[in-house]
Amino acid sequence: MTKLKMGIIGAGKIAQVLHAPNIHKSKFAELIAITDVDESRLLKFKEDYPYINTYTDYKKMLAEEELDAVSVCVSNNFHAAVSIDALNSGKNVLVEKPMATSSAEASDMIKVSKDQNKVLMVDHLQRFFPHHQKAKEIVSAGILGEIRAVKAMFGHAGPENWSPTASWFFQRQKSAFGSLADLGIHKIDIIRYVTGLEFQKCVALTNTLEKHADVEDIAMGIFQLSNGALAEITASWVTHGLEENYLIIYGSSGTMKVGSVYSNQIDIYLEKPVKFHGKIELKPLFTNEDEYWNLPIIDHFAKVCLGEEKPIVTAEDGLVALNIIEKMLIAEREDKIVELSK
Numbered sequence: 001m002t003k004l005k006m007g008i009i010g011a012g013k014i015a016q017v018l019h020a021p022n023i024h025k026s027k028f029a030e031l032i033a034i035t036d037v038d039e040s041r042l043l044k045f046k047e048d049y050p051y052i053n054t055y056t057d058y059k060k061m062l063a064e065e066e067l068d069a070v071s072v073c074v075s076n077n078f079h080a081a082v083s084i085d086a087l088n089s090g091k092n093v094l095v096e097k098p099m100a101t102s103s104a105e106a107s108d109m110i111k112v113s114k115d116q117n118k119v120l121m122v123d124h125l126q127r128f129f130p131h132h133q134k135a136k137e138i139v140s141a142g143i144l145g146e147i148r149a150v151k152a153m154f155g156h157a158g159p160e161n162w163s164p165t166a167s168w169f170f171q172r173q174k175s176a177f178g179s180l181a182d183l184g185i186h187k188i189d190i191i192r193y194v195t196g197l198e199f200q201k202c203v204a205l206t207n208t209l210e211k212h213a214d215v216e217d218i219a220m221g222i223f224q225l226s227n228g229a230l231a232e233i234t235a236s237w238v239t240h241g242l243e244e245n246y247l248i249i250y251g252s253s254g255t256m257k258v259g260s261v262y263s264n265q266i267d268i269y270l271e272k273p274v275k276f277h278g279k280i281e282l283k284p285l286f287t288n289e290d291e292y293w294n295l296p297i298i299d300h301f302a303k304v305c306l307g308e309e310k311p312i313v314t315a316e317d318g319l320v321a322l323n324i325i326e327k328m329l330i331a332e333r334e335d336k337i338v339e340l341s342k
């Protein structure tokens, strides 16, 4: 079978826990090379995958290696430039979220992917959680009736507990956004994916309560969705003692709690024909456990590039989610309700 020859640009934490191991074990992709400006980051990869070639300049890797695709895993400020260089050199691209630091950059990336006829996908990996696949099935089957309200939260104690080089997450110049683009964007995307509804209007508040950062460490938004239902999201780096990673959907026939009662469970409460509370037990949602990262995103990306599957998440989905967080910040700054375009 033809395997997609892949390189990774950015040998940090997400490359280490998600991209490299999932490419390594994929039947549809193979890991050829990796780049990081910081040579010390490459040592770990060379130890774990002795067969890969390492580079400190991604342009050299793009020029010298025969790659079909790359994972772009650098800090947010380089997502657009690196992805565009990779697309222009004929590679398909799986870029980490947020796909760029602005909608304008994201639109440029999409244009180049179309001009070059290459796949551009964004790693909105929560779409690949079994929980969310099941939740989408339940909503699509109409079991909850019409959606009336949605609540979602992603919160933990901050990225400094995640990566040794996480300080860039706190610098607007490198990250562009704080907890909103790190965590909130996942929940915005998952609400669109599970409900099939679009975001129409928003109000929002953010603050920086604990981190030495010039970006927000907590954000909340309230939205009107395209069927009139209301939604709220919380994105927090100031959640202590536990990790919150949940989605609750209140429908006209019942309620579904995904990961909010227990992280490894979907709870469904229905009113009719009889009062009913059932649960579907799944693997835990906690982000720092290996299990969490064992997701079929790489296999899917490879199959999309090989023309075997249609994308579950597109670059346009990445742009919509990015545009929503930009609009939340406008809503806060201008203290008003902001309309969201698609």
Ligand SMILES: NC(=O)c1ccc[n+]([C@@H]2O[C@H](COP(=O)([O-])OP(=O)(O)OC[C@H]3O[C@@H](n4cnc5c(N)ncnc54)[C@H](O)[C@@H]3O)[C@@H](O)[C@H]2O)c1
Binding pocket: 009, 010, 011, 012, 013, 014, 015, 035, 036, 037, 038, 041, 056, 058, 073, 074, 075, 076, 078, 096, 097, 098, 123, 124, 125, 163, 164, 165, 166, 168, 181, 182
């Ligand atoms: N999908 C998810 O659930 C998820 C989870 C965590 C992080 N992320 C995203 O992944 C990206 C990387 O985050 P991380 O946690 O791995 O950060 P990290 O700091 O651990 O790693 C980033 C790496 O990129 C390298 N780098 C920076 N600029 C470079 C360049 N121009 N060329 C080559 N290497 C360069 C840095 O030296 C560093 O090793 C971010 O965009 C983040 O938002 C996504």
